[in-house]
Amino acid sequence: MGSTTYWQDVWRRLKQNRPAMSGLVIIILLVILAVIGPYLTTYSYSTQDLTATDQGPGVRFWFGSDDLGRDIFTRTWYGARISLTIGVVTSLTSAVIGVIYGGISGIIGGKPDELMMRLVEILWSVPFLLYVIVLIVIMEPGLTAIVIALGTWYWVPMARIVRGQVLALKEQDFVLAARCLGAGPGRILFRHLLPNAMGPIIIQMTLVIPEAIFAEAFLSFLGLGVSAPMASWGVLASEGIKALKSFPWQLFFPAFFITVTILAFNILGDGLRDALDPRMR
Amino acid sequence: MWGFLLQRTVSAVFALFFVATVTFFLLHAIPGGPFDNDKKLPPEILHNLEAKYHLNDPLWKQYTDYLRGLALWDLGPSLKQEALSVNDIIRQGFPVSATLGALAVSIALVAGVTSGVVAALCHNRWQDYLVSVLTALGFAVPNFIMAGLLVYIFAYQLRWFPPALWGTPAQAVLPALALAAGPAAVIARFMRSSLLEVLQQDYIRTAKAKGLSQAMVVYRHALRNAFIPVLSYLGPMLATVFTGSFVVERIFAIPGLGQYYVTGIVNRDYTLTLGVTVFYSVLLITMNLLADLGYVALDPRIRLVDRTR
Numbered sequence: 001m002g003s004t005t006y007w008q009d010v011w012r013r014l015k016q017n018r019p020a021m022s023g024l025v026i027i028i029l030l031v032i033l034a035v036i037g038p039y040l041t042t043y044s045y046s047t048q049d050l051t052a053t054d055q056g057p058g059v060r061f062w063f064g065s066d067d068l069g070r071d072i073f074t075r076t077w078y079g080a081r082i083s084l085t086i087g088v089v090t091s092l093t094s095a096v097i098g099v100i101y102g103g104i105s106g107i108i109g110g111k112p113d114e115l116m117m118r119l120v121e122i123l124w125s126v127p128f129l130l131y132v133i134v135l136i137v138i139m140e141p142g143l144t145a146i147v148i149a150l151g152t153w154y155w156v157p158m159a160r161i162v163r164g165q166v167l168a169l170k171e172q173d174f175v176l177a178a179r180c181l182g183a184g185p186g187r188i189l190f191r192h193l194l195p196n197a198m199g200p201i202i203i204q205m206t207l208v209i210p211e212a213i214f215a216e217a218f219l220s221f222l223g224l225g226v227s228a229p230m231a232s233w234g235v236l237a238s239e240g241i242k243a244l245k246s247f248p249w250q251l252f253f254p255a256f257f258i259t260v261t262i263l264a265f266n267i268l269g270d271g272l273r274d275a276l277d278p279r280m281r
Numbered sequence: 282m283w284g285f286l287l288q289r290t291v292s293a294v295f296a297l298f299f300v301a302t303v304t305f306f307l308l309h310a311i312p313g314g315p316f317d318n319d320k321k322l323p324p325e326i327l328h329n330l331e332a333k334y335h336l337n338d339p340l341w342k343q344y345t346d347y348l349r350g351l352a353l354w355d356l357g358p359s360l361k362q363e364a365l366s367v368n369d370i371i372r373q374g375f376p377v378s379a380t381l382g383a384l385a386v387s388i389a390l391v392a393g394v395t396s397g398v399v400a401a402l403c404h405n406r407w408q409d410y411l412v413s414v415l416t417a418l419g420f421a422v423p424n425f426i427m428a429g430l431l432v433y434i435f436a437y438q439l440r441w442f443p444p445a446l447w448g449t450p451a452q453a454v455l456p457a458l459a460l461a462a463g464p465a466a467v468i469a470r471f472m473r474s475s476l477l478e479v480l481q482q483d484y485i486r487t488a489k490a491k492g493l494s495q496a497m498v499v500y501r502h503a504l505r506n507a508f509i510p511v512l513s514y515l516g517p518m519l520a521t522v523f524t525g526s527f528v529v530e531r532i533f534a535i536p537g538l539g540q541y542y543v544t545g546i547v548n549r550d551y552t553l554t555l556g557v558t559v560f561y562s563v564l565l566i567t568m569n570l571l572a573d574l575g576y577v578a579l580d581p582r583i584r585l586v587d588r589t590r
Contacts, residue, residue: 122299126307127558129524133546134307210421217423221528222543234423241429241532245444248433255426262421 020271037077093151098158397472419466
């Protein structure tokens with residue numbers, strides 16, 4: 001023992017980065033609240049009380065109530081579950097597709113690689129909004145549709161990153177050594193190249209989460225979010241916009257948590273970048 | 282120079298062709314047609330409507346007809362906005378969106394460049410940290426929420442600006458700010474890091490050694506090169522402003538192109554969606570080309586054609 005592994009080193013550097021650690025702590029807190037938050041009140045996210053609509057924040061409704069008398073505190077944490085799920089699942093989907101596509105493209109190289117990258121360029125020449133809206137409309141709006149639409153969009157940067165890494169790594173001596181020992185392309189890709197490309201992959205995965213949460217909020221505003229009475233933060237915020245003049249807190253709470261979450265993931269991603277690749281600093 | 286322009290124009294035409302094709306088939310992949318309303322139309326009327334807009338033709342014929350129209354910049358009639366052609370809608374909506382967009386881009390450039398330069402020159406001092414916090418916020422607040430907060434503070438509480446509608450300069454302030462916030466943050470970040478890097482370069486040391494003042498060094502020598510990465514963001518920034526305009530125009534009830542676009546997609550107004558998509562793509566490609574030309578103007582080390590080959 002005595003020597004530290006690469007990942008221990010990364011963790012040590014990350015721990016010294018105070019903004020990144022506070023980002024991580026905030027994310028952990030948000031996840032905990034998303035899990036237990038809805039149980040802290042006696043209401044469910046869809047309980048209506050038409051005698052207590054649009055109440056301000058107070059003892060009965062901690063974050064106030066909406067136009068149907070639903071408790072905004074409960075809905076906020078219920079929304080946290082949905083928004084965080086959309087972020088994480090989008091990130092995972094895009095990572096799986098992107099790593100496989102980019103990895104194959106990079107390891108084959110040559111003409112097929114060029115063709116595969118050209119295809120990706122064509123996909124990305126379609127406007128994001130058009131692509132996502134069309135997919136969501138085809139699949140019926142809802143949670144699944146959003147995740148599929150976003151996941152099949154955000155894999156493109158991941159594919160490019162992985163391909164770049166693979167192209168750079170595959171010329172190195174350890175790959176040659178592996179090939180001499182008889183390793184096939186699949187084994188080389190998964191056992192030798194991808195573990196060495198983990199850093200950029202993790203950074204990209206972290207940064208897709210806030211982008212997906214952002215995109216979901218945007219889609220909800222256009223009326224393509226999860227369907228009622230389910231509510232993501234995006235849905236809550238766009239409902240809040242409509243009530244802005246008289247009941248501004250209906251916007252403030254979801255807006256605050258969306259912003260804090262995106263902020264926390266962004267600074268964690270930046271911190272990870274510094275920790276995983278100390279040369280960047 | 283001319284060879285470069287020609288080459289770029291040819292690849293732009295190809296790119297547009299791809300966008301038009303992919304968009305065309307994506308739109309036709311959506312189940313249902315533009316005339317499936319809540320109210321069922323009698324079959325005869327539906328048939329006549331579809332015949333009028335050639336929606337009964339086989340898909341390949343619709344496609345080739347569309348491409349032929351596109352070549353002449355005739356984008357066809359809107360399927361939903363009666364008596365308006367897509368060209369009319371672009372002619373009406375685009376000046377509004379363009380004014381708003383240009384305003385937002387100018388605000389983003391001025392605010393982003395200024396705060397980026399300040400942050401770089403005051404590296405690791407409080408000004409730098411302030412700019413970092415502001416840019417982090419600019420990245421984190423979705424623009425419709427930014428619009429909502431701006432309306433709440435400046436229209437409802439302070440009553441400085443009207444909360445909606447379009448026409449007077451005062452009405453343009455809040456939507457332009459809401460659109461500019463995100464891009465301004467990106468520009469500030471680019472500007473800060475690239476200026477920090479440029480200030481490390483040898484030629485800056487030379488300029489300082491000549492006895493030039495700090496202001497002169499920054500203004501005459503550093504800014505020019507530091508600005509190049511910002512130029513590369515011009516294209517993506519435009520895309521951000523376009524997408525942002527969809528929500529911002531909706532919140533402020535501004536009759537711009539973005540509003541039409543979103544309703545067009547949701548209503549399955551094929552021709553409108555296709556036309557506006559192609560129109561946006563032309564704009565984006567042109568802007569990217571201009572940005573490339575801008576590099577050359579700013580940095581004599583960059584050449585359009587590699588002469589060594």
